[in-house]
Each structure stands twice: as C-alpha cells, then as structure tokens.
Amino acid sequence: MDMSWYLVLSALLFATGAVGVLIRRSPLVILLCLELMLNAGNLALITFSRTLGDEEGQVFALIVMVIAACEVVIGLGIIVAAYRRRIPLNVDELRALRG
Amino acid sequence: MDFQAPTIDYAGLSPVIALTAGLCIVLLVGLFRTAPGFMPALTLSVLAITAGLCIWQWGENESLVEGALQLDELGLAAALIAIFAAAVATILSIREPSAQDAGQGAFGALLLGSVLGMVILAQAQNLLSFFIGLELLSIPLYVLCASAIRRERSLESGLKYLVIGSVGSATLLYGFALLYGATGSTEFGAIAQALGSGGLADDSLVLIGTAMICVGLAFKLSLAPFHQWTPDVYQGAPTPVTAFMAVATKAAAFVALVRLFQVALGPVADDWNTALAAIAVISIAVGNVGALGQDSVKRLLGYSGVAQAGYMLAGVVVATQTGVEALVFYLAAYCLMNLAIFVAVVVRERETDRGDDISAFEGIGRSRPWIAWPLTIGVLALAGLPGTSGFIAKLFLIEATVEADYTWLGVAIVIGTMVSLAYYLRILSAVWIKDEPAPAQPPLPAIAGGGPLARLDGLEEGSADVSCPKGSAGPLGAYRCALVVGAGVICAAATVAFGVYPDPLVDWATTAAESLAPTL
Numbered sequence: 001m002d003m004s005w006y007l008v009l010s011a012l013l014f015a016t017g018a019v020g021v022l023i024r025r026s027p028l029v030i031l032l033c034l035e036l037m038l039n040a041g042n043l044a045l046i047t048f049s050r051t052l053g054d055e056e057g058q059v060f061a062l063i064v065m066v067i068a069a070c071e072v073v074i075g076l077g078i079i080v081a082a083y084r085r086r087i088p089l090n091v092d093e094l095r096a097l098r099g
Numbered sequence: 100m101d102f103q104a105p106t107i108d109y110a111g112l113s114p115v116i117a118l119t120a121g122l123c124i125v126l127l128v129g130l131f132r133t134a135p136g137f138m139p140a141l142t143l144s145v146l147a148i149t150a151g152l153c154i155w156q157w158g159e160n161e162s163l164v165e166g167a168l169q170l171d172e173l174g175l176a177a178a179l180i181a182i183f184a185a186a187v188a189t190i191l192s193i194r195e196p197s198a199q200d201a202g203q204g205a206f207g208a209l210l211l212g213s214v215l216g217m218v219i220l221a222q223a224q225n226l227l228s229f230f231i232g233l234e235l236l237s238i239p240l241y242v243l244c245a246s247a248i249r250r251e252r253s254l255e256s257g258l259k260y261l262v263i264g265s266v267g268s269a270t271l272l273y274g275f276a277l278l279y280g281a282t283g284s285t286e287f288g289a290i291a292q293a294l295g296s297g298g299l300a301d302d303s304l305v306l307i308g309t310a311m312i313c314v315g316l317a318f319k320l321s322l323a324p325f326h327q328w329t330p331d332v333y334q335g336a337p338t339p340v341t342a343f344m345a346v347a348t349k350a351a352a353f354v355a356l357v358r359l360f361q362v363a364l365g366p367v368a369d370d371w372n373t374a375l376a377a378i379a380v381i382s383i384a385v386g387n388v389g390a391l392g393q394d395s396v397k398r399l400l401g402y403s404g405v406a407q408a409g410y411m412l413a414g415v416v417v418a419t420q421t422g423v424e425a426l427v428f429y430l431a432a433y434c435l436m437n438l439a440i441f442v443a444v445v446v447r448e449r450e451t452d453r454g455d456d457i458s459a460f461e462g463i464g465r466s467r468p469w470i471a472w473p474l475t476i477g478v479l480a481l482a483g484l485p486g487t488s489g490f491i492a493k494l495f496l497i498e499a500t501v502e503a504d505y506t507w508l509g510v511a512i513v514i515g516t517m518v519s520l521a522y523y524l525r526i527l528s529a530v531w532i533k534d535e536p537a538p539a540q541p542p543l544p545a546i547a548g549g550g551p552l553a554r555l556d557g558l559e560e561g562s563a564d565v566s567c568p569k570g571s572a573g574p575l576g577a578y579r580c581a582l583v584v585g586a587g588v589i590c591a592a593a594t595v596a597f598g599v600y601p602d603p604l605v606d607w608a609t610t611a612a613e614s615l616a617p618t619l
Contacts, residue, residue, distance in 0.1 A: 034265045048280035052283045057276075057285075060276075067230070075261050078241070
C-alpha cells in the first residue's frame, strides 16, 4: 500500500483543523479542531516512522498524545471557569481586550 | 529486542533534576497552611539552587541522555536569564491577587514548571525534547495567564493564549514531522548530516517543513504577522506573569531557535534566512507602529516586545558567531530593562485605580523617585540610548548585520528605533513633565492588602515620600515593598552598569556563543 495516501489524509486533517480554528466560534469546537491539528501531525509521524522503518516517530507520536491531553485539560478548565463567571462562550464576543 | 538504558550524566542534568524536585516540593508544601511569605521564599530558594547548579556546570560541554539535551554555555545562559526573570516574578507576585487566588504554592509550582520547560528547550538537541520543552514552557503559562480567575480579562487572555499557542505548537509539530520524514532522524546532528549530504535542499518536505517550523516558532516568539495575541495576552495576564512571559520565553525560545536553525538546518541556510529576515523587518515595522497609539503600558510593552523580537531575530538571520553573541547580549540586557519597567507597572497598579494606563504614571517623577528612576532607565534602554546596555546591545546587533552583508537589516533596526522613541518618550513625559492628577475621591487601596485596615493605613500614610504600595500594609508590608522596589532598582542599576562597562556581559555572551561555534 502506498504510504503517500496517509500523508494526504494527514494534510487534509491538518487543514480541516486549521480552518475550524479560524471559523468556528465556540471555544469547545476550537479545542476539538486543535486536537485534529495535533493528530494530523501524529499521523504524519507514524507514517514516516513506518516508511523509514524507524521507531522514533512512534515514540514522538505517543508523547504528543500526552501533551495534547494536557492542553485539553487546561483548555476545558479555563472554559469551565469562564462559564462560571458567565462570560459568553463565543470567541467573537471575547473582546474586553482590544485597542 | 535488546534494550540498552541510556547513560545519564547526573551532574550535567542536575539543573533539570533540581527544578523538577523543587516543583514537586513547592506544590506539596503549598497544600499546607504556611506563614505568608514562606511559599515565595521556598520558590526563590529552588531557583537559587538551580542557578547555582547552572553556574557549577558552566564550562561543561557534552551531550546528555543519548543526545536528547546538549549541555553547553548557550543553553545555560538562557537558563540563567529565565531563572532571574522567574525570581523577579516571584517577588512581584507576593500578595498579588492572582497568586492569592491560585494559592502561592500552585503559583510557584507553575512558575517553576515553566522555567523547567525553558531549561529543557534551551538545551534541546533533538526534535522530541525540543517539543516537550516548548510545551512544558507554554502549558503552565496558559494557566498562569488565567490565574486571576476572578478577573474576566485574565480568563480571556488565558483562553486566547491557549488557542493561539496551541495552533503554533500544532504547526510546529507538523513541520517537525515533515522534517523527520525527509531526513529520517529527530536528532539535530543526524538531521544536519542528512541535509548536508546534498540533494535535500530543494526537497519539498524539507521546504514545507522548514516553513511550518518558522511559522510555529514565530507564534511563540510573537513575531509579526503572527503577533496578534501578544498585546491582548500581555494586557490581560496578571502583571508578574506578563513580566516573566515577556523576557524569559523570549530568551529560551530564541536560544532554541538558534540551535535548531544553525545546528540542524544549517546546511540549508539559504532556504530560511531570507524568510526570517522578512519576518524580522515586518516585526520591526508592525511592532513599532502598533505601539504608537497605545494607552495601556502593558499593551505598549507587548507591541514593543514584537519590535524587539524583530531586532533579535536579526542576530539569528546572519548565522554567524557575532550574530549569536549579539543575540545573547541582547537577551540579557532586554531581561534587565524590561523587568525594571514591569516593577514600576506592578507598583502603580496597586497604588492607583487606573491599572496600567499611562495616566497612572503621571507625576511620579517627583513623588516616587525610587520607582520613577528604574522606569526611566528601563524605557531609555529599550529605546537604545547611550549609557545603557540597550545601546550596546543594538550596537552589537547592527555590527553583526553589517559584517554579514545584511546592512539593510541594520538600517531597518535603526529606523525602527527612531520610530520607537515616539512612544517610549510618551511614558517619560507622563513620568517627569505632567503633574500628578488630584484624585477626585480618596485613592482606592490596592486589592492586595484588602480589608478596611489597609485602606486606613493607606490614607494615613499620605502620598508624599512613601515609595511603597499602600495596600501592602500588614506583617509583610515594609519587607515586601523593599523587595519589590529593590528588584527594580537592581535591574536598572545593572542596565546602567552594563551600559557604561559592558565587558563582563560581553565576555559572558561570547563564551555562550562560542559553545555553538564548532557547528557554525
């Protein structure tokens, strides 16, 4: 099986994530799209690791999963704190800081 | 399958180990009720021990943990700058509302975690340890930015930083994946070897990968056009965190950038140095123009940070040893002068109810000389006036650009500096020329001290020659206030001292740059 299709898929996933971060308004969906971008990187790493017959890429991908989990925990924590403060959960309305 | 445990040099790894152990201790002790001032003291002592270990290892040059980290003076120099910034941020955070909300223990532990990430990042010699260091640096900072959990702006800045920082990380990761695919290794040395063997300079994986790495790191370093988050986050985050973030992140990330681009991507320098030069010029232009109309001093410093990052990037673009030397000198000088300004911002934020607005500084030249002078020196150094280390730092950078035939980049730095005077001098005119506005109602005591007692104390003290925040009255008051003002005075004094007699700092920067020399 040709490995390049996996790379095409990972590039599409990355693009989907990037577009999602740019156009979606809910911070929760933005977090999901960030995960998509990181996992696109993981897929590329694993594909290359397989092509090269080298384990380093897989180790890298495992560690990235842990890091991605950390980021989501922090993101959800901040969103919950914002929700409790009755801050609108819409990134277009987060504009107390402008100028 | 045979598995061989890596050989670990514990002496070389000792700064990382000390920080990790200290982080756990601070976090656990923070769960108990302790005397006020104990947690910051514990955090400071962990930082002092780590700094001591860094100085002890100064001069060693070896690869740690099978090439994951590289112990050399360049990495240690960045680590020392980060540790100094963290120490000042800890002093500024004593009785700060954000640190009170988070708990001084958690605040200190997060700060130490971020410093740990910086130490790892500055020493990273492998794409994997680079990424871990970068995330370990960023994730605690997201929390610290949002740590004033009762302030809407702090939460907003935390969320913005998280989203934009993660986009940067994901882009960087994708770039790393492509680079790994093209070269077949994650180690800087092996990558350089694969790239140097020819045929890969035009490879599309390498080109796209390098571009994505540039973008990802530009997000982290707040380089234009990836800087939009900087002013918002700087303004919204608690001021001690902003101070730490502004100087320490830059030091670690720039040193890591130098190592990545000059060691791993050195053989394909033609692919990236024009792109980085363009980013540097755009940053200088956008940062300086953006800062012109700002009324919030923290926002202004955010934009000025974008411009300063552009200046520093010139030191990377030239890809010479003089360039790295100028960069390390600039990072150290930048750390001192920026912290001197942030001390004044923290003090005035607590004394007045105008926050970090420029009007909060009106007339403090006469009433608060101990804050006004460090602020003035810091601002003049940022503007690069002679007699301060900022001047020497800019001189070295311009010299490095001219030497490497990037004279136009040097010209861009000079023009940027001229424009920057417009907004730097605005702060100084507020401090020295304008009169202190008569308060319409009695000034509010700072949130920090809290309670009616602090308010009474604040009013009774009057405003004549008290250089302390009024809200700090309490068992820790005078002591804490001396620490805060003292930190500012030390930073300002060092800025002037290295401006008049720069030799020690120059030698330090040269040693750091030379440790990278074999690979240049």
